[in-house]
Amino acid sequence: MIKITLPDSSVREYEKGVSGLDIARSISNRLAKEVLSITVNGEVCDLTRSIEADSTIKLNTWDDAEGKHAFWHSSAHLMAEAIDVLYPGTKFAIGPSIEMGFYYDLDLPEGKQITDKDLKKIEQKMLELARQKNAFVRTEMAKEEALAHFTEKGDEYKQELISELEDGTITFYEQGGFTDLCRGPHLPNTSYIKAIQLNSIAGAYWRGDEKNKMLTRIYGVTFPKAKFLDEYNKMMEEAKKRDHRKIGKEMELFTFSQSVGQGLPLWLPKGAALRERLENFLKVVQKKFGYEQIITPHIGDVRLYKTSGHYQKYGADSFQTINTPAEGEEFMLKPMNCPHHCEVFKFKPRSYKDLPTRFAEFGTVYRYEQSGELHGLTRVRGFTQDDAHIFCRPDQLKEEFKKVIDIIFIIFKALDFKEYTAQISLRDPQKPEKYIGTPENWDKAEQAIVEACEEKGLNTITELGEAAFYGPKLDFMIKDALGRSWQLGTIQVDYNLPERFELEYIGSDDKRHRPVMIHRAPFGSMERFCAVLIEHTAGKFPLWLTPEQVVILPISEKYNDYAAKVSNYLNICDIRSIVDDRNEKIGRKIRDNELKRIPYLLIVGEQEAENETVSVRRQGEGDKGTMAMKEFADFINDEVRNQLSEIYN
C-alpha cells in the first residue's frame, strides 16, 4: 500500500500502481466524471498513469488551469488527427493549449489550403473522432527511434524538435490513427470533448522567425459541455462590445494617427481628463504613503543606459539612439524611469534616517514593438508608467512591501476589481549562481515578500525560478467583469541597479551601505490600465472618476438657457456637467448621449424650466423621476462621497 495525500491534507491508502482515475472513482462518481488530469508531487500527469510511491496529489477539473490545459492540449491532437484524415500529407509543427483554447501550426501539402469555410468540415470530423472514444496512449521512445518515425513521415518540424531533446525524455501520444511527439499530459480518451469550435486561421512563421516558412495556424476552443460553448460565445460577443478600441472611439477617449505613428496614442480631451483624474487619485494616495513626485526628462545620455544595462537589453530591437550635431554625443529615448531616479537619489548624500525615500513619477517611456504586435492601448510604443522607486534599508523591505500592497488594495477597491490573485516569484534554489546579490539578502527579501503577503491575507501562488536575476517580485492579476485575467501591477525588489549606480547611504554605524531598491507600478501603465478599466466597466466609469458626470438635454432650443443655468449651478456644486444644445430631436439626443456613457442625463423642457427642476435618467437604466436642482446636486454629491469614503476606509 502507498499513502496518497490530498489537498485538504487528508491521507488515503491505495494499492501501489493506482491511477488518478482510480483515486477519483474511490472518492465519488461525479468527481470521476469531472476530473481531467492529476498533479502528482507538483508534476501534472495523465489520469491513467500509475502511481508507485507515497505521493501528494491534486485532481484537476475544468475549474483548474491544469485541467483545462490537458483538455485543450488533447483537443489540439484531435484537430491534428482530423486534419491528417482530411488533408493527408500535412506536416505538423507545434500545437499547444493557450489561455482560451488551443492552436496547431500546419504545413499543408503542396497546393492545398484551408480557408474559413473549411473549418466546419474539420469540426465535424473532430466530433466524429471524439465520439469514437479513442484513448490517448503514452509511450516512451528512444531518440533514434523517434527520429526515424518522423523521418519516415517526412515531417522536418518534428525532426528538428526531437533533435533538440535529450534521449530518455521523449514521449509519444497516440489516439485513433494519429501519433504525435508530446510531453503530455492528456485526457484518458477523446470522448471528454463534447463541444468544438474552430475560430480562426492565421499565418505563423515556424519558430516565430520571419526567415522561416509561413505555416497555417488554426485556432480553436473546445468544452466538456455544449452549454459551456454557448456561454463562451456569449462572453466573446460581450467582449467585442466592450473592446476598448471601440468604446474609446465612441466616447472620444483616444485616437491614433498614422502621421504621428503607430502605437503612439493621442489622448483626446475626455480621455486625458480620465487619465488625469486617475493620476490625481493615485497622487493623493501616494502622498499619504510618503511618496515624493519628481519629474525627469524622456531622454538620457546612452552612458546612463550603459550603466543601468538597459542599452544592452533594449539595444538592437528597440528605438535606435539619437545623435546630435556634437560628435560622440548620443542620447536614447528612455525605456524605463529607474536610471533617472537613481540619479535623483544620488544628487545629495543620504543617511539611514532619510530612508525609505520614495520617488514617484508618471513617467512616459518608449519601447519599440513590431507593428504586428500593437493593439489599442494594451500594446503600444509609448506609455506612461505610474512608476515609483523606493530606496530603503534591507530591514525595511517587508514594511515597504506591505505599504505597496495597501496602495494596490485601495486601487482595486476604488475601481471595483473584486477578484485578484498575486504571484510570488522566487529564486530557483537549484541555481544560486544565476542571481546577483548575497544569499542572505535574497533570503531576507523573499521572506519579506512572503510574510508581507501573509500578513495582508493576500491570495498568492508561489513560483520558484520565476524571479528576475536581480531580485524576487510580486505580480498582481485581476479578473475583469467578464472573468478575463489581466496582469497589472508589479512590485520588484532590485539589488542590481543600486550596485550599478553605486548608490549609498550612511548607516547608523557611520559606514557606507548599499540601499535596496523596489520598483513598483500598481496600474502598470496608464494606457494599459485605462484599456482594462474600459473593458471591465464597458466604459461606465465610477461616478467619482468619470470625466463627465451629467449631460443636460434641453427638449428644444427654447430651453438652452435653462440648461446652461443648470450646468452652471452643478459646476459650482463641483459636479462635472455638459449641455447638449444641438438642434436635434430629444430622442436622438438621448440615444447619442447614452452611447457616451455619461452616468446621468437630465432632460429639461417647459415644466422643468418653470419649476427649476430636472428630469433625471440614469444611463442604461432609464427614467428616475423629477428632482429640484439642489436635490439632484445633493444626490450626486452623496453618491460620490459614499464611493470615496468606501475607497479610503
Next chain:
Amino acid sequence: MIKITLPDSSVREYEKGVSGLDIARSISNRLAKEVLSITVNGEVCDLTRSIEADSTIKLNTWDDAEGKHAFWHSSAHLMAEAIDVLYPGTKFAIGPSIEMGFYYDLDLPEGKQITDKDLKKIEQKMLELARQKNAFVRTEMAKEEALAHFTEKGDEYKQELISELEDGTITFYEQGGFTDLCRGPHLPNTSYIKAIQLNSIAGAYWRGDEKNKMLTRIYGVTFPKAKFLDEYNKMMEEAKKRDHRKIGKEMELFTFSQSVGQGLPLWLPKGAALRERLENFLKVVQKKFGYEQIITPHIGDVRLYKTSGHYQKYGADSFQTINTPAEGEEFMLKPMNCPHHCEVFKFKPRSYKDLPTRFAEFGTVYRYEQSGELHGLTRVRGFTQDDAHIFCRPDQLKEEFKKVIDIIFIIFKALDFKEYTAQISLRDPQKPEKYIGTPENWDKAEQAIVEACEEKGLNTITELGEAAFYGPKLDFMIKDALGRSWQLGTIQVDYNLPERFELEYIGSDDKRHRPVMIHRAPFGSMERFCAVLIEHTAGKFPLWLTPEQVVILPISEKYNDYAAKVSNYLNICDIRSIVDDRNEKIGRKIRDNELKRIPYLLIVGEQEAENETVSVRRQGEGDKGTMAMKEFADFINDEVRNQLSEIYN
C-alpha cells in the same frame, strides 16, 4: 522753417538744418544735458545730425533703450580706442551694445593677450580719453575707399563686413585717433561717459562659427553718472544672490546630472511640486476659458514634421532622427506640440459651431542647444511648454486674442509681475511677398491684435516687419523685482499649419473652410518661467503657490510628538507643513530653514506643547508672537484666500 512734432503731439518750428541737440536746448538746459540720441521719423540718429524737413522726433535719454544704446555703443568705440593705444596692431571685429553694456571682439597682435588684471589699465585709459571730450564724427564713405582704409590697416574682419555692404550705405565714425566702420548713432562726444567698468573677458569665434579664429571678447558697462555704477554693482550683487541656479540648489528645486545629460533638468520633489502647482493653477484658469487638455507623445514620425516644416527647420542643427528595426521607419523627438495638435483637430470632422476649439497641453519638447549656450533652467535642451492651440474662424480672432490677454493678466497678477509691456509684430508693408496667407486675412488678423490690445488697455510697441512669415504675433515682456526684462509668453497667429495640414471646418454655408490657428504659451516654458519666478521672488514664492508653507521646529526631541501633532492639524486644514525633527540646536534649525524660504517657521517647546500654541516666525522677518493652533491655521488660510480672491477678481 520746418515743423518738428514732439511725442506729446505738440509742434514746434525750427530753422531747416536744426540738430537734436539744438531742439533739446530750446526746450531746457537740463534736457540738453540728458539727451543722448534722437529718433527722427522712426530712425535713431546722432544728436548732431541736421534735420532738413518736417519731422516727428523723440529725444532719447538714459531712460530710453535708444539712449542707452547710443551710450554703450559709443563706449565700445571708446574701449577700442583705448585698446588701440595700449595694444597697437590689434584688429577689431565687432563691438555692439547689448542689454546691459557692450562688448568688443578683438584679434590681438601675435603674442599679446589681455587678462583680468589688465582691465583696470584699459578702464583708466578709457577715462583719460573720455575726459578729452573728443567728438564722434560721422563720415559717409564710398565702398572702395572704405575697403582701402581697412586693407591698409590689415583688418580682415572689417574688410569682410564692408564687402557685404551696399555702396552708398557705408558710414565711419571717428573719435580721437580712432576710426571705425559703424552705422551709428553715437553720443556727441566722449565726455558723456563718466563711469566705466570692464567686467569680463571671454573667447568668441568670429561670426560665432567654431571653424573660425577664436577672438578675445571684452565685456564692459558704462554710465553717465558715478552713482549709477554703484547702483549697477549693487543690483549685480543682488542678482547673484537671486541666481536661480544658486537658489534652486539651496531649496532643492532641481538638479542636473552629467549622466542624464546637460540641459536636461531633473525636478526634485519640491521643484516638481512647485511646477505642478503652477500647472494646476493654469489648468483651472484655462478650463474657465474653455480650453480642453489633451496628451500627445514626445515623438512623431518624421513625415509629420516634414508636413509641418519642422523637420526642415530643426534638421541638421538639432537632435537627429530616431531609426527603428523596421526599414525606412524614422521618428523625431518633438520640437513643438503643434503638429500633434493638428492631428487631434483632424481626428473628426469639425463644424463652424465647434469653433473655437482650444487644445491645451503641458507638452515637453526637445530642441538641441550647443552646450556652451546652456544656462540653468533658462536655456535647456528639454522643456515643457504651457502650450495651447486655438483653432478658430477668422472672425473669432479678436475675441480669442482678448481672452488670451485676460489669461496672461491673471498670471501676472497671481505672480506679482507689476510691470510689463507687449510688442505687436506686424508685416513689413514693403515686402508682401514674404508672407503666406491672403492680404485680407492678414489685415483682419493685424487689426484684431491691435484692437484687442487697445481694448485691453495694454501698453504696447508695434514693430513692422517683425511678424513671422506665417502670421502676426504679440510678445509679452515683464520686468522683475530687479528691473531686468524677461521675454515670456507669445500669442502667434498662424495661417501656415492649417494650410500644410489641410485643416477644415464646415461653415454655416455648408462649404469647407480653413480655420486660423493661434499658438499661445503664457509662461513660455515651465523651466524658463520657474527660473524667472525664482529670480523675481528670490525664492520667496507667494504663500498660495509655495510647496511648503510652514515648517515646525521642535526645540528638542522631547517636543517632536507635539510638532507632529501640529503638522497633522495643519495638513487637515489644507496647509502644507513639514517638521524638522533633526537632532540639532534650535538656532541651527532656524538658520537652515530660513535658507529654504519656507514662509512660516513655528517653534514649539514646553510652553507651546502645554498650551497647544505655536511661536510664529515669518521667514526673513523674525518673531511674530505666539498663536493658538487654530488661530494660526485661520491666519494662514485667510492670507491664501485673500491672495486667490485678488487673483481671480
